[in-house]
Amino acid sequence: MLAALPRPERDRLLPSTDLVELAAGQALQEPAEPIEWLYFPLTAVVSMLSQLTHGHLIEVYTVGCEGVLGLPVALGGETTPFRATVEVRGTARRVAARVVREEIARGGALKGLLDRYAQALLTQTAQWAACNRLHPIDQRCARWLLLTHDQVQADQFSLTQQVLAQKLGARRQSVTAAAGMLQQAGLIRYSRGRITVRDRVGLEAASCECYGVVRREYDRLLG
Secondary structure (H helix, E strand, O other), rough: OHHHHHHHHHHHHHHOEEEEEEEEOEEEOOOOOOEEEEEEEOEEEEEEEEOOOOOOOOOOOOOEEOOOHHHHHHHHHOOOEEEEEEEOEEEEEEHHHHHHHHHHOOOOOOHHHHHHHHHHHHHHHHHHHHHHHHOHHHHHHHHHHHHHHHHHHHOOEEOOOHHHHHOOOOOHHHHHHHHHHHHHHOOOEEOEEEEEEHHHHHHHHHHHOOHHHHHHHHHHHOO
């Protein structure tokens, strides 16, 4: 996302950012707490989680290199009802919310870019809601693996069964069976919490149409 800014704005913003290493499981935001920092992931993936009354955590959406964590700041908000935790360890650019507000007030390209990201994210969450209602778990599993593959930009990444179950809103046994089907088909290798994408084209064929719908929308809005 930072790379999509015009160079003068990027050169002005980057010195105000810190390059940080994010560890898997690290909490970055808590529900209802003021957002002090925004994170632009480079190789990390962050999961936004909703905690239901019975204690279950369900993933609402993820943020990778295509987006930013702390979007409410750009939309005039100060908090979020969700918990943000690091799903895949890696690097990110961190910047103070105050700096982003000042940059938006300048009236440059950043506000429009963040607005388009919000539109893409709205499309994604709406499409995922329909997908989770109608499509079988093996197709949904393939969809999420494709999205994570895009976000980390690497063929291998860590993803435990517990995290994958949160992503899909399913029991771990169902997730294990779905991942096993994809592995038997030669599309992925899954061992000790590490996933290797072996056949990207085959994984796209195994997914439902929802991945393509969302991918095209991100490409259209953010390039």
